[in-house]
Amino acid sequence: MNIQTFSKLTNVSAHTIRYYEKIGVLKSIERDSNGHRYFTSKDIDWVSFVKRLKDMGMPLDNIKQYADLREKGESTSELRKQLLQEHALAVEKKIAIESLHLKNIREKIGFYEKIINNNLKG
Amino acid sequence: MNIQTFSKLTNVSAHTIRYYEKIGVLKSIERDSNGHRYFTSKDIDWVSFVKRLKDMGMPLDNIKQYADLREKGESTSELRKQLLQEHALAVEKKIAIESLHLKNIREKIGFYEKIINNNLKG
DNA sequence: CTAATACTTAGAGCTAACTCTAAGTCAACC
DNA sequence: GGTTGACTTAGAGTTAGCTCTAAGTATTAG
Numbered sequence: 001m002n003i004q005t006f007s008k009l010t011n012v013s014a015h016t017i018r019y020y021e022k023i024g025v026l027k028s029i030e031r032d033s034n035g036h037r038y039f040t041s042k043d044i045d046w047v048s049f050v051k052r053l054k055d056m057g058m059p060l061d062n063i064k065q066y067a068d069l070r071e072k073g074e075s076t077s078e079l080r081k082q083l084l085q086e087h088a089l090a091v092e093k094k095i096a097i098e099s100l101h102l103k104n105i106r107e108k109i110g111f112y113e114k115i116i117n118n119n120l121k122g
Numbered sequence: 123m124n125i126q127t128f129s130k131l132t133n134v135s136a137h138t139i140r141y142y143e144k145i146g147v148l149k150s151i152e153r154d155s156n157g158h159r160y161f162t163s164k165d166i167d168w169v170s171f172v173k174r175l176k177d178m179g180m181p182l183d184n185i186k187q188y189a190d191l192r193e194k195g196e197s198t199s200e201l202r203k204q205l206l207q208e209h210a211l212a213v214e215k216k217i218a219i220e221s222l223h224l225k226n227i228r229e230k231i232g233f234y235e236k237i238i239n240n241n242l243k244g
Numbered sequence: 245c246t247a248a249t250a251c252t253t254a255g256a257g258c259t260a261a262c263t264c265t266a267a268g269t270c271a272a273c274c
Numbered sequence: 275g276g277t278t279g280a281c282t283t284a285g286a287g288t289t290a291g292c293t294c295t296a297a298g299t300a301t302t303a304g
């Protein structure tokens with residue numbers, strides 16, 4: 001498929017796709033006789049995975065590292081696993097912190113409810 | 123206290139504190155006869171709250187809105203409560219999404235473990 | 245009195261992650 | 275055969291949130 005179709009299927013703009021290729025997050029994208037990129041379903045899988053990592057707050061730099069390892073083949077499985085494990089831990093911490101903040105905000109909301117109730121009464 | 127002391131106590135750089143004042147996130151910071159800012163414990167409380175909102179992913183623009191309402195006094199309590207409630211909901215959604223992603227990543231890690239075990243076995 | 249230090253301001257610079265522009269090539273339709 | 279439209283590239287521009295610089299004033303220490 002061409003870049004437009006790929007862009008629609010992945011929900012990533014053509015600009016961003018070229019950018020990802022430039023910085024090495026997308027690798028070995030093939031070209032046709034015109035020099036136009038063409039994409040396969042494997043590329044869709046990879047971009048979906050990249051999006052997941054991004055959504056979890058992994059910077060593109062780290063994602064690129066992962067992509068570099070992936071390119072080197074199966075011997076890097078252990079390293080890639082480690083990268084994911086480190087990130088999973090970081091996400092767990094983030095969720096824990098956010099939950100704590102959420103609790104604090106809920107308390108603040110409770111505080112506002114008291115004020116508002118008192119105003120209504122008094 | 124002066125900006126350096128305040129910076130140390132809040133863990134926010136003096137540059138950032140001036141920036142926050144400039145964009146309206148910090149308001150009514152008083153000045154001494156030299157025109158130097160001086161801060162009180164109330165300012166510490168407010169900056170701590172700002173940091174909490176930021177840590178939960180609220181953009182400075184929204185925090186400024188909140189600060190604007192706060193400046194107008196108690197009549198804006200209901201609006202501020204609403205702002206917080208909206209954000210609390212957004213954070214809940216974010217946590218839910220991150221938890222789902224985490225689950226997916228854990229699956230991927232399990233997949234790597236299988237590959238690595240198979241390789242060891244031969 | 246001079247040097248060091250803390251503050252002031254306006255505004256430039258930085259980083260991440262895009263996002264867009266300009267200039268150009270190439271194929272396809274009428 | 276011209277023009278429309280999709281693609282190409284290098285590189286500039288954008289946004290958020292800082293972060294730093296330059297130029298200047300005021301206080302303090304020796």
